[in-house]
Amino acid sequence: MGKIKTLADLKKIRDKQVSDINLRNKGDDAEKLVQIRVAMATCGIASGAKETMEFLIYDLEKRGVEAVVTQTGCMSYCYAEPTIEVTLPGKEPLVFGGVDTDKADEIIEKYIMGGELVDGIIPVNYETIDSKNKED
Amino acid sequence: MSNYSMHMLVCGGTGCKSSDSDILVEKLKKELLKQGLEETVQVVMTGCFGFCEKGPIVKIMPDNTFYTQVKPEDAEDIVEEHVVKGRRVTRLLYKDPEKNTAVEDTKHMGFYKKQLRIALRNCGFLDPEKIEEYIARDGYMAIGKVLTELSPEETISLMKDSGLRGRGGAGFPSGLKWEFARNNESDKKYVVCNADEGDPGAFMDRSILEGDPHSVLEAMAITGYCIGADEGFIYIRAEYPLAIERLKIAINQAREYGLLGENILGSGFNFDIGLKYGAGAFVCGEETALIHSMEGERGEPTLKPPFPAESGYHGKPTNVNNVETLANVPSIILKGAEWFSSIGTEKSKGTKVFALAGKINNVGLIEVPMGTTLREVIFEIGGGIKDGKKFKAAQTGGPSGGCLTEKHLDTPIDYENLVANGSMMGSGGMIVLDEDDCMVSIAKFYLGFTVEESCGKCVPCRIVNKRLHELLDRICSGKGELADLDRLKNLGEVIKDTSLCGLGQSSPNPVLSTLDNFYDEYYSHVVDKKCPAGVCKDLMEYFILEENCVGCTACARACPVGAITGERKELHTVNPDICIKCGACMEKCKFDAVILK
Numbered sequence: 001m002g003k004i005k006t007l008a009d010l011k012k013i014r015d016k017q018v019s020d021i022n023l024r025n026k027g028d029d030a031e032k033l034v035q036i037r038v039a040m041a042t043c044g045i046a047s048g049a050k051e052t053m054e055f056l057i058y059d060l061e062k063r064g065v066e067a068v069v070t071q072t073g074c075m076s077y078c079y080a081e082p083t084i085e086v087t088l089p090g091k092e093p094l095v096f097g098g099v100d101t102d103k104a105d106e107i108i109e110k111y112i113m114g115g116e117l118v119d120g121i122i123p124v125n126y127e128t129i130d131s132k133n134k135e136d
Numbered sequence: 137m138s139n140y141s142m143h144m145l146v147c148g149g150t151g152c153k154s155s156d157s158d159i160l161v162e163k164l165k166k167e168l169l170k171q172g173l174e175e176t177v178q179v180v181m182t183g184c185f186g187f188c189e190k191g192p193i194v195k196i197m198p199d200n201t202f203y204t205q206v207k208p209e210d211a212e213d214i215v216e217e218h219v220v221k222g223r224r225v226t227r228l229l230y231k232d233p234e235k236n237t238a239v240e241d242t243k244h245m246g247f248y249k250k251q252l253r254i255a256l257r258n259c260g261f262l263d264p265e266k267i268e269e270y271i272a273r274d275g276y277m278a279i280g281k282v283l284t285e286l287s288p289e290e291t292i293s294l295m296k297d298s299g300l301r302g303r304g305g306a307g308f309p310s311g312l313k314w315e316f317a318r319n320n321e322s323d324k325k326y327v328v329c330n331a332d333e334g335d336p337g338a339f340m341d342r343s344i345l346e347g348d349p350h351s352v353l354e355a356m357a358i359t360g361y362c363i364g365a366d367e368g369f370i371y372i373r374a375e376y377p378l379a380i381e382r383l384k385i386a387i388n389q390a391r392e393y394g395l396l397g398e399n400i401l402g403s404g405f406n407f408d409i410g411l412k413y414g415a416g417a418f419v420c421g422e423e424t425a426l427i428h429s430m431e432g433e434r435g436e437p438t439l440k441p442p443f444p445a446e447s448g449y450h451g452k453p454t455n456v457n458n459v460e461t462l463a464n465v466p467s468i469i470l471k472g473a474e475w476f477s478s479i480g481t482e483k484s485k486g487t488k489v490f491a492l493a494g495k496i497n498n499v500g501l502i503e504v505p506m507g508t509t510l511r512e513v514i515f516e517i518g519g520g521i522k523d524g525k526k527f528k529a530a531q532t533g534g535p536s537g538g539c540l541t542e543k544h545l546d547t548p549i550d551y552e553n554l555v556a557n558g559s560m561m562g563s564g565g566m567i568v569l570d571e572d573d574c575m576v577s578i579a580k581f582y583l584g585f586t587v588e589e590s591c592g593k594c595v596p597c598r599i600v601n602k603r604l605h606e607l608l609d610r611i612c613s614g615k616g617e618l619a620d621l622d623r624l625k626n627l628g629e630v631i632k633d634t635s636l637c638g639l640g641q642s643s644p645n646p647v648l649s650t651l652d653n654f655y656d657e658y659y660s661h662v663v664d665k666k667c668p669a670g671v672c673k674d675l676m677e678y679f680i681l682e683e684n685c686v687g688c689t690a691c692a693r694a695c696p697v698g699a700i701t702g703e704r705k706e707l708h709t710v711n712p713d714i715c716i717k718c719g720a721c722m723e724k725c726k727f728d729a730v731i732l733k
Contacts, residue, residue: 125251
């Protein structure tokens with residue numbers, strides 16, 4: 001990557017990144033592409049987030065589900081580690097807590113492939129500065 | 137794919153479960169089956185909604201209906217009215233406490249979401265190892281704005297107007313701190329990020345560095361521009377390997393993009409950041425001790441003034457800010473001082489991150505606007521006390537803080553109120569205690585931490601704290617006397633008044649605060665020789681209950697000192713004079729006949 005020399009360049013890169021991320025949501029194969037974020041801070045990893053993430057990557061590929069599995073930081077639900085956030089195409093993101101490999105298997109089988117909800121959803125109980133702006 | 141067109145989310149948090157939410161789930165399923173709707177509507181149990189006060193909660197998707205205080209017998213109505221006839225069950229809707237009208241859907245329930253994330257805005261949202269994701273969320277736009285539109289003075293005045301105060305503990309206004317550093321002329325100045333998070337139970341700084349390292353880097357560059365520094369350091373505990381790794385990745389990415397280094401965004405401003413590792417001494421969170429440690433000296437504080445803003449790292453003007461403070465900066469620059477100062481209380485603006493721990497259901501990080509009450513934090517967001525026990529106290533501010541009790545539950549939490557109630561904000565650790573916790577032992581625990589962590593430079597902290605700890609030890613082991621309580625108070629005040637740095641000055645707080653709020657408990661320890669919470673072993677005795685004892689002799693055989701006597705198939709007894717209180721008998725007894733009281 002090259003150096004960003006001006007604020008205008010930075011804005012260009014931002015807009016491209018935003019549209020890249022949107023493309024992931026609304027692109028051609030939006031029917032199939034599933035996005036998963038795994039909370040991988042020290043505490044998540046200590047409760048097995050690494051195993052969960054490896055399992056998700058391996059198992060989704062095995063089952064032929066097209067998905068992007070990425071890591072993120074702490075989602076702040078220490079009581080429910082490991083936590084993952086699943087975004088199905090066209091749907092609101094859902095956070096699941098206590099996702100060990102068995103739970104991950106259930107989530108893939110029932111929620112991702114079957115569209116059924118499974119126990120262990122953590123409702124969003126906070127606002128971010130972005131969500132607050134949208135409501136205004 | 138499934139054919140579900142409607143979902144019922146029933147709260148399965150501990151609070152709601154104790155009000156029969158699991159029975160409610162069964163009833164809902166049964167009612168749906170009765171109507172032949174089991175293939176159309178799915179009932180799911182979820183985690184806590186953070187609204188335990190009005191539990192059990194049922195949220196119906198996709199129409200976003202939010203029912204509160206739903207009892208199992210309401211299942212029929214919900215299915216018949218809401219699902220079959222498509223009419224909301226008005227009596228179960230949440231009532232707006234001010235207007236007393238039913239609230240239709242969650243979009244109109246602003247009050248329901250008590251948390252507002254500013255410092256944690258990107259944590260758990262973006263990939264911390266990809267600078268592009270940070271840029272996509274307006275990352276580095278704040279430094280861009282500052283470099284192209286604002287002078288350092290204007291930026292500092294914006295920060296002063298925002299009312300942001302240091303999140304590391306003392307709550308000093310950040311903009312003012314920057315101004316002091318700016319006004320001291322020098323050929324070289326430094327920006328330091330204090331990531332030496334040492335309070336037991338606090339981990340928000342680690343989470344921010346692991347989840348959103350770029351926001352801290354960006355804020356440091358902004359600080360550098362304001363005070364006139366071209367170099368910054370992050371002083372981070374070596375015990376945070378993942379945070380260090382992600383910071384290294386983030387610094388390298390920012391350098392590759394030219395967002396750190398020379399001539400940032402073509403403005404002529406240079407700034408680069410390095411890492412310095414701390415070995416985990418608590419006192420190194422104090423800024424002068426931190427600077428000495430960075431210089432390779434012993435991590436000992438020195439008397440202020442001179443403040444680091446005059447003479448800090450290598451004798452040059454240095455600005456030290458905590459991680460959480462810095463994480464707020466980019467949002468303030470982009471959204472403006474007015475926006476930030478509209479959140480919070482009169483003197484404490486913005487939000488504060490708390491690390492909830494202890495006897496609370498939803499252990500975790502929360503970020504709430506200043507002025508949120510302790511009750512909201514513990515009973516709504518935190519989901520209440522574990523196992524339905526009684527709330528006793530919340531310890532805030534770690535080893536430098538104190539206790540808030542039941543009478544403080546409705547006090548809005550901000551810097552001033554916490555200090556007025558004998559505690560302090562500290563870095564935001566909040567340990568919740570229930571009826572089973574002994575306050576004398578808690579005070580002893582925290583003081584033990586300070587005694588270990590005292591650097592030993594000044595006499596009050598080194599010696600008097602040790603004596604204070606011995607007094608507490610004596611009280612816990614049943615050898616205390618009434619006069620000891622006065623001694624505790626007097627010695628505590630002396631330490632407070634005469635210690636060199638913040639560590640010593642605040643070290644007796646846990647003792648003074650518990651003594652103040654729980655005098656009765658101290659009194660029973662020294663006068664009745666009893667520990668009301670049943671924690672202090674030396675004040676307890678083992679007993680065998682007549683009604684449960686079957687005379688199996690298991691306890692007598694397990695006792696290493698032969699303190700238990702009794703014939704086979706007859707009641708056994710413990711001789712307290714011989715008993716060493718090891719608890720072996722209690723472990724061995726299969727009939728719950730051995731008790732401690």
